[in-house]
Amino acid sequence: MSTDTSTNSPITTRRRGTIQRWSETLIPTLREAPAEAVNPSHRLMLRAGCIRQVGAGVYDFLPLGMRVLQKVSQIVREEMDAAGSAEMLMPAIVPVELYSGTKRDVEYGDLLFKLTDRHGRDAALGPTHEETVTEMAKGSVTSYKQLPLNVYQIQTKFRDEFRPRAGLLRGREFLMKDAYSFHLDIEGNGGLNETYDRMYQAYVNVFTRCGLDFTVVEAEAGPIGGSASHEFMVNADTGEDTILVCPATGYAANVEKCEIGERDWAFAGGGDQPLEKHHTPGMPGIELVVEHLGITADRMLKTIVFQKVGGTKCKWVLATVRGDHDVNEGKVRDAVGFQVTIANEKEAKEAGFAIGYVSPKMASQDDTLLLIDPDATAGTWATGADEKDHHVTGFDWARDLGADLPTKDQQGGKIRVADIRNAEAGDPSPRDASAKLEAKRGIEVGHIFKLGTKYAEAFDFSVLNEQQKKQTVIMGCYGIGVSRTVAATVEMSHDDSGIIWPVPIAPYHVVITVMDPDKPEHASVAEDLSEKLADNGVDVLVDDRKERPGVKFKDADLIGIPVRLTIGDKALEQDSVEFKLRGEEGKGRLVEMPHVVQEALSKLVGG
RNA sequence: CGGGGUGUAGCGCAGCUUGGUAGCGCGUCUCGUUCGGGACGAGAAGGUCGGAGGUUCAAAUCCUCUCACCCCGACCA
Numbered sequence: 001m002s003t004d005t006s007t008n009s010p011i012t013t014r015r016r017g018t019i020q021r022w023s024e025t026l027i028p029t030l031r032e033a034p035a036e037a038v039n040p041s042h043r044l045m046l047r048a049g050c051i052r053q054v055g056a057g058v059y060d061f062l063p064l065g066m067r068v069l070q071k072v073s074q075i076v077r078e079e080m081d082a083a084g085s086a087e088m089l090m091p092a093i094v095p096v097e098l099y100s101g102t103k104r105d106v107e108y109g110d111l112l113f114k115l116t117d118r119h120g121r122d123a124a125l126g127p128t129h130e131e132t133v134t135e136m137a138k139g140s141v142t143s144y145k146q147l148p149l150n151v152y153q154i155q156t157k158f159r160d161e162f163r164p165r166a167g168l169l170r171g172r173e174f175l176m177k178d179a180y181s182f183h184l185d186i187e188g189n190g191g192l193n194e195t196y197d198r199m200y201q202a203y204v205n206v207f208t209r210c211g212l213d214f215t216v217v218e219a220e221a222g223p224i225g226g227s228a229s230h231e232f233m234v235n236a237d238t239g240e241d242t243i244l245v246c247p248a249t250g251y252a253a254n255v256e257k258c259e260i261g262e263r264d265w266a267f268a269g270g271g272d273q274p275l276e277k278h279h280t281p282g283m284p285g286i287e288l289v290v291e292h293l294g295i296t297a298d299r300m301l302k303t304i305v306f307q308k309v310g311g312t313k314c315k316w317v318l319a320t321v322r323g324d325h326d327v328n329e330g331k332v333r334d335a336v337g338f339q340v341t342i343a344n345e346k347e348a349k350e351a352g353f354a355i356g357y358v359s360p361k362m363a364s365q366d367d368t369l370l371l372i373d374p375d376a377t378a379g380t381w382a383t384g385a386d387e388k389d390h391h392v393t394g395f396d397w398a399r400d401l402g403a404d405l406p407t408k409d410q411q412g413g414k415i416r417v418a419d420i421r422n423a424e425a426g427d428p429s430p431r432d433a434s435a436k437l438e439a440k441r442g443i444e445v446g447h448i449f450k451l452g453t454k455y456a457e458a459f460d461f462s463v464l465n466e467q468q469k470k471q472t473v474i475m476g477c478y479g480i481g482v483s484r485t486v487a488a489t490v491e492m493s494h495d496d497s498g499i500i501w502p503v504p505i506a507p508y509h510v511v512i513t514v515m516d517p518d519k520p521e522h523a524s525v526a527e528d529l530s531e532k533l534a535d536n537g538v539d540v541l542v543d544d545r546k547e548r549p550g551v552k553f554k555d556a557d558l559i560g561i562p563v564r565l566t567i568g569d570k571a572l573e574q575d576s577v578e579f580k581l582r583g584e585e586g587k588g589r590l591v592e593m594p595h596v597v598q599e600a601l602s603k604l605v606g607g
Numbered sequence: 608c609g610g611g612g613u614g615u616a617g618c619g620c621a622g623c624u625u626g627g628u629a630g631c632g633c634g635u636c637u638c639g640u641u642c643g644g645g646a647c648g649a650g651a652a653g654g655u656c657g658g659a660g661g662u663u664c665a666a667a668u669c670c671u672c673u674c675a676c677c678c679c680g681a682c683c684a
Contacts, residue, residue, distance in 0.1 A: 031633065031645070032619050036677045056676065104684085110608095111683080128684065162608070162682060170683080220684095240683090449684080479684085515643070550644040557644090568643065578643090587643075 017534035020508065022543045025063050028052075029555050039238060041490035042167025044499050048559045050507075057164025057172035064559060067507035067539075068486050069175060073154050075209050075504065076177045076480055083202040084195075085150040085179050090132045092156060096122040098131040113158040113172075125158035130455050130477060133180045137473070138461040141182065147463070147473070148190040152179030154482060168487035169240070169443065179478040184465060186450075192474050196450055199478045203232055203446050210485065211502025213492060215442060217243050217252040219449075220330065228450035232480075233442030234488040243442045244423050248435035253423075256330060258437070260419050261428030265374035267405050273380050273394035281389045285356075286323045289391055293382055297323035301376055301383040301395065303358045305348050306332055309339035316343065316351065320360045321373040325421040335371050335418040357384035357391065360401060363415055370415040377417065443488040444481070451475040499560030500582050508541035509533075509604050511561040513552050515568035517544040522567050525593075529565065529577070532597045538604065557582070563600050564588065 026049070033043040034053070045051045050065030061069055077087065096114065104112075113125035126132065133151065141149060157176045164172050179199065185191040200216075207214045212234050219229040231254055233243055242255040253259070280289050290297050300323030308315035317340050319327045333340050345355050353362060360383065363370035381395040397405060404415050425439035456462065456473040465471045486505070493500045503509060510533055514526045523544070530540040541561060543552050549568075556564050566578035571590055579599060580588025591599050 028617090030618060034618070035613080035620090038678075053676090108684085130684085159683085163678095163680095165678085447684080477684085513643095548642060548644090548646065550642095550646080553644045555645085566643080570643075 015537045017509070017536070017538040017540060019530045019534050019540045019542065022541060022545050027064050027555075027559065028062070029558055037167060039166045039169065039491065040494055041169065041487040044490055044494055044558075045167065045487070048499055050559075051168065053167075057161055057170070059168065059171065059173075064507045065486070068489075068501070068505055069483060071505040071507070072210060072482050072485050073175070073177075076154065076206055076482060079202045079206045079209070080152050080177070080179060082205075083150075083198050085152045085181075085199075085202075087153065088151050089153050089155060090126070090129050090136070092126055092158065093123050094126045094129070094132055096124050098135060099124060104131065111159050111161070113160045126155075127157055127159045128176075128178055128477075128479070129153070129155075130180065130451070130475075131459070134455040134459045134461055134475070137180075137182055138459055141463060141473075144184050144463050144465045144471070148181060148183045148195060150179060150181040150195055152177060152478070166240075166487075168483050169491075171483070174484060175482040177480040177482055181476040181478070182456075183474045183476075184463070184471060186474060192450055192476050196448060196476050199448050199476070200230060203448060203478070203480070206480065207232055207234075207446065207485075209504050210489065211493075211504050212445075212485070212489060214445070215243060215245065215252050215440065217254050217257075217442075219254050219257050219447065230448050231444050232446030234445050234485075234492055235440060236443050236488060236491040237441050238491050239441035239443040239488075241442045241444055243440050244425070244427075244437040245440055246429035246431050246435050247438055248429060249431040251429060251431040255422050255439075256328065258423035259430035260421075260423045260437075261430045261433055263374040263419070263428065265377040265417055267377050267397040273396070275392055275394045275396075275400060277385050278391050278393065279389060280357075280391045289382070290323065293391065293393060295382055295393075299323070299379070299382060301360065301381045302327070303360055303362070303384065305343040305353050305355065305358055305362075306340040307343045307347070309341050316348075316353070316365070316368040318358070318360060318363055318368060318370045319373075319420050320370065320376050321421045322376045325373065325375065325424070328420060328422045331418070331420045332371060335416065335420055336369060354384065354386050354388050357386060357388055359384040359386050359392070359395070360397075362386055363401070363404070368414075371420050372415065372417045373419065373421045374417055375421070443484070443491060445485045445488050446478075446480045448478045449476065451477050494560075495583075497554070498558035501560040501562060503562050503604050506539075506560065506562050508539045508561050510538055510563045510565060510600055511541045511543060511556050511559075513543045513549075513556055513564060513566045515549055515566065517546060521572060525567050525572065525577070529567075529596060533600060536597060536601055538600065563603060565596065565600070 028049040030047045033047050037043040037046050045065060048064065049062055052060040052062060054060055108127060112127060114122060116122055137149065154177045156173055158173055161170060161172050164170055181195045183190060183192045186193055215233050215235055217231050217233055219231045233241060243252055244255060244258040245252045278293060280292055286297050286300060286302060290300060301320050302323045303318050303320045304327045306317040306319060317332060317336055319332050321327050329340065348355055352365065360370055362368060377397060382391060382393045383395045385392045406413055406415055406417060423437055425437060427437045429435040429437050453472045453474055455475055462470045462472045489502065489505065490499050493502060512526050512530060514522050516522050526542050530542055533540050543556065560582055562582050564580045566588065571577050574590060576590040576592045577596055578588040579591040581603060
């Protein structure tokens, strides 16, 4: 490697690329993937020598994987800095008392990695740092004049997942960028919304620069309401999250949060079928009953029992949806206006609910509300018999529940009709009545959130405003799963031969395959080309191994470097090298020596 | 946490039913022949058979316990 004095200055706008000889680094490629790896990203990153598994959900990043991680981190860093956030670093070890202030030690439960030190003090490995950062800001921000403030860190996070899986996609230890902002107001100059919008744009920039195909979806509304939370989802068929998109308006939301457009409903059932009781022993689930009764799930009612969170006495909430639909707890909460949770089975049974065999008729009980999804109204139904091991057929709302039923003009009583289920493909769009929602799969790589005053209140973090009045600070938080973004990229961008890294986050931009490193002319051409490329900011991997050509080509494809230059006798005879893009078929084309660098640059910069 | 599965050489696997010297392919090392899409020949190294206990003259194999990992589900700011 030559010494370029101009790059030795600490102040420079030039970036010189890296030159790495394959023989001097560690890229242990595997012909076969370990049996436990199932997902494309897991298998390929293992095979490409990017990562190695150490334990469940815990991985080594080998040099190649580390370089990708660094590239993503660097893009994140640049965009965060540009958006006015200041980098800092908080500890991974967080005293558990910090969490008890916000009850998050309870909320997180077993998800929190806990440890005890030699003095018997309890601590946690941070899964995120709202508490730590709030405590830090409380001690450092003493005047409204210091607001707004936005800080971030890129750090290893820990979550003791019940079931780590899919390699880097859901690990127990992962790299995350988390940012937190502090404000006096929500609106206006320096307000939360301004920073939130800036973060939104920064995230769009980050994922666009990473070369990802992604969708921004609306997520849980949060304490402030409105569109106070957005998730950034990489579009990949293997994603764990389902998102729904309105093709007409561009509205997109996570399945858990997705609204459904207006649906018509009525309780007209006919009432011509008799109510008939059936013995259905040991069949609390829909599938078994449906099979036993010889009907389909969309002719059954599913009634889930919820209970009010907090308050002195138990308030029950029944949620009835069609058998093939899923109740959405958040929508139930919104419909009744208070926090709910799935009923404790024991308590519910003591209150008379035959869990697994509950019917809407239980709404006649005291302290019980009934919510009915529009799709579960008209018709004749099979449902539980409110008695263990029994179901009924021929249930008719009007006949069997009668006078208590609401009408479209009269809502708000003990029984209400409301959207309480998860949206599905084909449902009417909430933004355009004529459009139907479409379902896609995605991998969540970013989440921005308007926190409001939850943490500031818990930590009593307030400042004096211009009117000398004490004011609680308003916060926002913004996360990017850096290691997950790397894995999501591979899920999205690979073929049968291996990974296809987008140029901006590829570990190297160019791999120079030296056919015979023992031949001086091969070696010197490789040397010359890599120097010129590096001078132009290109990261170069020189495959100088004494391997057969086939092995080198297969490995180059596997590790997914965007441009491959092959140096061999055939091309050298014509003073050329072979030029091939990772996605292209075949051997590539000859490019004359003087044009190689320019050709590589144009392909790399162009896309 | 419920259900299922797997632990035998770096990776992929056989052997276990019916107990008796631990095997195959790939990879690794040496020598030779090869050399443009995972070569060929000859030779070599490498294994507490996940761990502990038990049965037995004898355990990878049978029994008990235990640990780890994976998959499905549940869960997932």
